[in-house]
Amino acid sequence: MIKSICCIGAGYVGGPTMAIIAQKCPNIKVTVVDLNEERITAWNDKDVHNIPIYEPGLSEVVAEARGRNLFFSTEVDKAIDEAEMIFISVNTPTKTYGVGKGMAADLKYIELCARQIARVSKTNKIVVEKSTLPVRTASAIKDILDHTGNGVKFQILSNPEFLAEGTAVEDLHSPDRVLIGGDSSEDGQIAVQKLVDIYANWVPKDKILTTNVWSSELSKLTANAYLAQRVSSINALSELCEKTGADVNEVARAIGMDSRIGSKFLKASVGFGGSCFQKDILNLVYIAKSYGLNEVADYWEQVIIMNDHQKRRFAKNIISTLYNTVSGKKIAFLGWAFKKDTNDTRESAAIYVADDLLSEQANIAIFDPKVDEKQIQYDLNYLETRTNEANKNGISVFKNPYETCKDAHAIAILTEWDEFKTLDWQNIYNNMLKPAFVFDGRNLLNKKELEKIGFVYQAIGS
Ligand code: NAD
Ligand code: UGA
Numbered sequence: 001m002i003k004s005i006c007c008i009g010a011g012y013v014g015g016p017t018m019a020i021i022a023q024k025c026p027n028i029k030v031t032v033v034d035l036n037e038e039r040i041t042a043w044n045d046k047d048v049h050n051i052p053i054y055e056p057g058l059s060e061v062v063a064e065a066r067g068r069n070l071f072f073s074t075e076v077d078k079a080i081d082e083a084e085m086i087f088i089s090v091n092t093p094t095k096t097y098g099v100g101k102g103m104a105a106d107l108k109y110i111e112l113c114a115r116q117i118a119r120v121s122k123t124n125k126i127v128v129e130k131s132t133l134p135v136r137t138a139s140a141i142k143d144i145l146d147h148t149g150n151g152v153k154f155q156i157l158s159n160p161e162f163l164a165e166g167t168a169v170e171d172l173h174s175p176d177r178v179l180i181g182g183d184s185s186e187d188g189q190i191a192v193q194k195l196v197d198i199y200a201n202w203v204p205k206d207k208i209l210t211t212n213v214w215s216s217e218l219s220k221l222t223a224n225a226y227l228a229q230r231v232s233s234i235n236a237l238s239e240l241c242e243k244t245g246a247d248v249n250e251v252a253r254a255i256g257m258d259s260r261i262g263s264k265f266l267k268a269s270v271g272f273g274g275s276c277f278q279k280d281i282l283n284l285v286y287i288a289k290s291y292g293l294n295e296v297a298d299y300w301e302q303v304i305i306m307n308d309h310q311k312r313r314f315a316k317n318i319i320s321t322l323y324n325t326v327s328g329k330k331i332a333f334l335g336w337a338f339k340k341d342t343n344d345t346r347e348s349a350a351i352y353v354a355d356d357l358l359s360e361q362a363n364i365a366i367f368d369p370k371v372d373e374k375q376i377q378y379d380l381n382y383l384e385t386r387t388n389e390a391n392k393n394g395i396s397v398f399k400n401p402y403e404t405c406k407d408a409h410a411i412a413i414l415t416e417w418d419e420f421k422t423l424d425w426q427n428i429y430n431n432m433l434k435p436a437f438v439f440d441g442r443n444l445l446n447k448k449e450l451e452k453i454g455f456v457y458q459a460i461g462s
Helices: 014-024 037-043 058-065 076-082 108-120 137-148 168-173 186-199 213-244 248-256 277-290 294-321 349-359 373-383 388-394 401-405 425-430 447-453
Strands: 004-008 029-033 070-073 085-088 125-129 154-158 178-181 208-211 330-334 363-367 395-397 410-413 437-440 456-459
Touching: 004 014, 004 076, 014 029, 014 058, 014 070, 014 085, 014 168, 029 076, 037 070, 058 168, 076 108, 085 108, 108 125, 108 137, 125 137, 125 186, 137 154, 137 213, 154 186, 154 213, 178 186, 178 213, 186 208, 208 213, 213 248, 213 277, 213 294, 277 294, 294 349, 294 410, 294 437, 294 456, 330 349, 330 401, 349 363, 349 373, 349 388, 363 401, 373 388, 373 395, 388 395, 401 425, 425 447, 447 456
Parallel strands: 004 029, 004 085, 029 070, 085 125, 125 154, 178 208, 330 363, 330 410, 363 395, 410 437, 437 456
Antiparallel strands: 154 178
């Protein structure tokens, strides 16, 4: 029985997954470590509502376990030394330099973790890949551990995480499945069983799937590629619906009722965002290419091409509808996060739509219930399309949706926050310039109600 766990990386995955393990396994000491002091300080904030990641229900879980058997710390070496099992949950972004730039996963943080584990470990350890990694990464980790370690034994497991942001606590409490990949040797299987035993504290045994390491690594990339493909497929059809008079919501409903297709992940939108879909598909494409499988690579790359098109055409439509110019016009953005119920903005469609409109000299007013101005400016500056000063001058960030929309020429809905549905839309209409346009990038609002008020309303795919 494992008594002590360390998790390297206190981000969107490390934080919530370890909080749930600690909640469900009070006899295991769980220490989450990170190099980022600010993040760790926030995880330790006396007021649990100030933890750095917004997820419904997460602060309650942290309140229950923190200080009992859940700890957040910057003392990485100490936590590695004390743990029997070490989860690696660091970021694996797309490479921005060198070979594989813009496609391959950057594994430098993973390698640093492996070297640190090797240097510090004085007892046998089970190392668990929680980060999403290219297939066969475990063999590189093993190589580093075995060649730079102190002669202690390491077992490497792959245990990819399938939680979605915004529903992380729910997904972790009742996962569709838990996947654990391990070596077929006796020691490998003992390690697999130790991790199975941890999850078995709250996950039914038939939902805990064990496979070989390579299947587990590849299944994670594949799951994200399939999910993203569904969004790109419905988004591709949304454009055809707009041309033909079909309504994408009706089409989605009609096909989703076929149990072989299923109803989930068929919401047409301004395009998928988030930290993983794009990076994981690019990684899959890169892996396929590196094996010379060009048709396989092209097949999956099309999911990204379609998504880029969907974001771009949303911005283009705003410009053409507003009489081919948005220069000097106030465009109100409701939402900046990549989906509702999260403060995460990585790869959010809003960033790209804003970027296109700023290039047309629009003034963008933004409101998101969980994202602050500093983050929005960071996201735009990161693209390096124009100077930071120009980004700053082009946007204004508000704390209230009514101020955001006042005197605007148009409203663009970029995130499907529930609270946008119940705004006083009549009041918003009264204070806008006319004609008052709404571009609903999430098909969130009721077309008939908005048109009755007087808005010119455009949704995706109808
Ligand atoms: P994140 O950027 O939120 O968190 C990663 C953390 O690791 C950061 O706080 C960083 O400071 C820390 N870190 C990096 N190198 C370190 C080191 N050497 N020592 C200590 N700390 C270090 O990233 P995330 O969203 O939590 O994603 C982590 C991994 O999980 C990625 O591989 C991602 O693909 C995967 N994943 C993410 C999600 C999701 O919903 N975000 C879901 C499933 C899988
Ligand atoms: C996704 C997967 O759903 C998780 O299983 C996986 O663990 C995770 O990636 C990961 O590896 O990081 P996440 O990106 O957090 O989770 O959120 P999703 O709910 O998948 O949404 C991704 C994007 O697709 C969002 O921008 C969302 O608005 C968009 N989307 C989703 C649509 O446009 N339409 C849909 O029908 C569904």
